[in-house]
Amino acid sequence: MSKVKLTNPTRWENLLDDPAFKKQLTEDVLENYVVSQRWYGGKSSTLKYLEISEFFTIAHKGDHFYGLLLEVNFKEAFYQHYFLPLGFVEDKKAAGDGLIAPVQLGEKTGYLVDALYLDSFRKVLFEKIIESHPVEGLGTITFHAGEQLEETEYISSRFLGAEQSNTSIIFNDKHIIKFFRRIYSSTNPDYQICRYLTEHTNFDRSPTYTGSINLNIVKRHDITLALMQKLVPNDGDGWEWMLGELKTVFSTLSRKHIDPNTLPEVQLFSRLKLREVPHEIVDWTGLDLLKRIRTLALRTAQFHVAIGAERNDLKFTADKYNGDYNVWLKNRLLYMFQNRLNTVENNLHKLKDEALELAQELLERKNEVRARFIEFDWHHMKGERIRIHGDYHLGQVLVDGEDFYLLDFEGEPESTIRDRKVKQMPQKDLAGMFRSFHYAIYSTIFEHRDQLGLPIEDLYKAGELLYKYLISIFLDTYLHHVHNNNLNIGYQKEVNFLLQFCLLEKAIYELGYEFNSRPSWAIIPLRGIQSIMNHKQQKV
Numbered sequence: 236m237s238k239v240k241l242t243n244p245t246r247w248e249n250l251l252d253d254p255a256f257k258k259q260l261t262e263d264v265l266e267n268y269v270v271s272q273r274w275y276g277g278k279s280s281t282l283k284y285l286e287i288s289e290f291f292t293i294a295h296k297g298d299h300f301y302g303l304l305l306e307v308n309f310k311e312a313f314y315q316h317y318f319l320p321l322g323f324v325e326d327k328k329a330a331g332d333g334l335i336a337p338v339q340l341g342e343k344t345g346y347l348v349d350a351l352y353l354d355s356f357r358k359v360l361f362e363k364i365i366e367s368h369p370v371e372g373l374g375t376i377t378f379h380a381g382e383q384l385e386e387t388e389y390i391s392s393r394f395l396g397a398e399q400s401n402t403s404i405i406f407n408d409k410h411i412i413k414f415f416r417r418i419y420s421s422t423n424p425d426y427q428i429c430r431y432l433t434e435h436t437n438f439d440r441s442p443t444y445t446g447s448i449n450l451n452i453v454k455r456h457d458i459t460l461a462l463m464q465k466l467v468p469n470d471g472d473g474w475e476w477m478l479g480e481l482k483t484v485f486s487t488l489s490r491k492h493i494d495p496n497t498l499p500e501v502q503l504f505s506r507l508k509l510r511e512v513p514h515e516i517v518d519w520t521g522l523d524l525l526k527r528i529r530t531l532a533l534r535t536a537q538f539h540v541a542i543g544a545e546r547n548d549l550k551f552t553a554d555k556y557n558g559d560y561n562v563w564l565k566n567r568l569l570y571m572f573q574n575r576l577n578t579v580e581n582n583l584h585k586l587k588d589e590a591l592e593l594a595q596e597l598l599e600r601k602n603e604v605r606a607r608f609i610e611f612d613w614h615h616m617k618g619e620r621i622r623i624h625g626d627y628h629l630g631q632v633l634v635d636g637e638d639f640y641l642l643d644f645e646g647e648p649e650s651t652i653r654d655r656k657v658k659q660m661p662q663k664d665l666a667g668m669f670r671s672f673h674y675a676i677y678s679t680i681f682e683h684r685d686q687l688g689l690p691i692e693d694l695y696k697a698g699e700l701l702y703k704y705l706i707s708i709f710l711d712t713y714l715h716h717v718h719n720n721n722l723n724i725g726y727q728k729e730v731n732f733l734l735q736f737c738l739l740e741k742a743i744y745e746l747g748y749e750f751n752s753r754p755s756w757a758i759i760p761l762r763g764i765q766s767i768m769n770h771k772q773q774k775v
C-alpha cells in the first residue's frame with residue numbers, strides 16, 4: 236500500500252473532478268502501484284510518466300465504482316495502456332491484497348482499492364453480464380451474455396490464483412472471467428476467437444464463450460476489458476504434463492541401458508504413423524506419450540480447420556499469399572531480428588560457457604539468418620493464410636485426461652493488436668508447439684543432467700532424436716486431418732519450407748522473451764537457432 240495519503244475535498248462520486256487530486260493520484264500513488272503488479276508488462280523499460288487517459292463509472296444498486304484506462308509512457312518512446320477498476324472501502328480488511336492507498340474524501344476516511352478484489356464489484360459485473368444492460372457513462376460499456384450462459388444469479392467468486400499476465404476470477408464455480416490488464420484500442424483476439432469458435436463452429440476443445448465486457452469510447456474501436464468462458468475440467472497445463480513425461484523418458488535411457496547413439500534415426504519433418512515408429516523408440520518413450528502427441532495434433536488441426544472454413548465474415552476468411560503480406564512479414568521479421576541482435580550484444584556479459592559460444596555464433600551468422608528471412612517469396616506459396624492462435628505452446632493447452640483443451644488466443648504478446656489479427660501461415664502455430672517440445676526437452680536435460688547418468692552429448696543426441704520423432708508423429712496426424720478437411724496449407728515442399736521458416740522466427744522471438752524474463756534460459760532458443768540454421772534450408 237502507498238504511504239501517501241490522498242485527500243479529496245469532495246465525495247467518492249466526484250472523485251476524479253478535482254485536477255489536483257488526479258495529479259496526486261497518478262504521480263504519487265498509481266505509478267508505484269502499477270509497476271509493482273504481476274500484470275505490468277513494462278518491467279524491462281523505464282517509466283517516464285503515467286496518466287489517466289479515460290475513466291468511466293460503473294454504478295449499480297447504490298454501488299459506485301470507476302474504471303480507469305491508464306496510459307504508461309516510457310523513456311524508450313512508446314506507451315502501453317492498462318485497465319484498473321477502482322473502489323472505495325472504509326474497512327481496511329475489506330480491501331485485501333487490492334489495497335492501493337489511504338484516502339480522505341471530505342469527512343470520510345478509507346482506502347482506494349483495485350475493485351477486482353471486492354466481492355461487491357465482482358457481483359455487479361456478473362449481474363450486468365447476466366442482464367446484459369449497457370451502462371451509460373463517459374464511455375459506454377457493453378456487457379454481453381453468450382447464448383451458452385445458463386446462470387441466473389451471482390453466487391460466489393474467487394481468484395484463479397495462477398501465475399498469469401491478466402487477472403482471472405472464477406464465478407459460481409462454473410465460469411472464468413479473464414480481466415485483461417494490458418488493453419488495446421481494438422477487440423482482443425482472445426475474445427474474438429473464443430466467441431467465434433463457440434458461435435460459428437463445432438470445435439469444442441476450447442472453452443465455451445459465455446460473455447464479455449467491451450468498452451466503446453467515442454472515435455475509438457471496442458476495447459475488450461473481459462472475457463467470460465466456461466471452466467473446463469483439467470489436470471494442469473501441457474507444459475507441466477510434458478515435463479513429467481520427459482523426466483520418465485530420459486530416466487528410461489539408463490534404466491533400460493539404451494545407448495542413444497544406436498537408436499534408429501528419422502528425418503526432420505518426415506511423417507510417421509504410430510505403427511511406423513521403430514519398436515526401439517516405442518520401447519524407449521512408451522506408447523502413451525506418442526498417442527498423446529497424436530491427439531494434440533488432431534486438436535490443433537481441428538482448430539485450424541474450424542477457423543479456416545469461414546466463407547463470409549472477412550475477419551476470419553482465409554487469404555492467399557500476396558505482395559502486401561510479403562512486405563509486412565519481412566519487415567516485421569527483420570525488425571525483430573535487429574532488436575534481438577541488439578539484445579544479445581547488450582547481454583553477452585550475462586552468458587558463459589556454451590550459451591556464450593552460441594550467442595557469439597549467432598552474431599557471426601547474422602547475415603545467414605537475414606538471408607533465410609529474405610528468402611520468403613509469396614509467388615511460390617500456393618496455400619492459404621488463416622487466423623491462428625499466434626502464441627501456441629504447451630503452456631497454452633490444458634490437459635484433460637487423455638485429451639487437451641486449447642486456450643488463450645490473445646496472440647504474440649509483443650506484436651501490436653492489429654498484427655495479431657493478420658492471417659498467417661498455420662505453420663506458425665505448429666512451429667510454436669514444436670519449439671515448445673524442444674524447450675521441454677532441453678529444460679529436462681538441464682534440470683536433471685546430474686541424475687540421468689549419461690554424458691551430456693548423449694543426452695543432447697537423445698533429445699534431438701526424440702524431438703524429430705514427436706514432430707513426425709504430430710505432422711502425420713495434423714496433415715492428414717487438414718487435407719481431408721480441405722484446408723490448403725500448401726504443397727509438401729512449401730509446408731516444410733514454412734515450418735523451417737516459422738521455427739526460426741519463433742526461436743528468434745523467444746530470445747527476446749528469455750533475455751527479458753529469465754536470461755539463464757536463453758541457451759534454449761540459442762540452441763534451437765543453431766540446430767535450425769545447421770539444417771539445410773528447404774527450397775520451394
Ligand SMILES: Nc1ncnc2c1ncn2[C@@H]1O[C@H](COP(=O)(O)OP(=O)(O)O)[C@@H](O)[C@H]1O
Pocket residue numbers: 395397398399400401402403411413442464465466467468469472630631633642643645
Ligand atoms: N476456461 C478455463 N477453464 C479452466 N481453467 C482455465 C480456463 N481459462 C484459463 N484457465 C486457467 O488460467 C490460466 C491462465 O489462462 P490464460 O488464458 O492463459 O491467461 P493469461 O493470458 O493471463 O496467461 C490457464 O493456464 C489455466 O490454468
Ligand SMILES: O=P(O)(O)O[C@H]1O[C@H](CO)[C@@H](O[C@H]2O[C@H](CO)[C@@H](O)[C@H](O)[C@H]2O)[C@H](O)[C@H]1O
Pocket residue numbers: 400474626628629630647648667670671672674675745748
Ligand atoms: O505468457 P504467454 O504464455 O502468453 O507466452 C509468453 O511466455 C511463455 C513462457 O511462459 C513463452 O514461452 C516460451 O517458454 C515456454 C516454456 O516456459 C515454452 O514452452 C515455449 O515454447 C517458449 O516460447 C512465450 O514465448 C511467450 O510469448
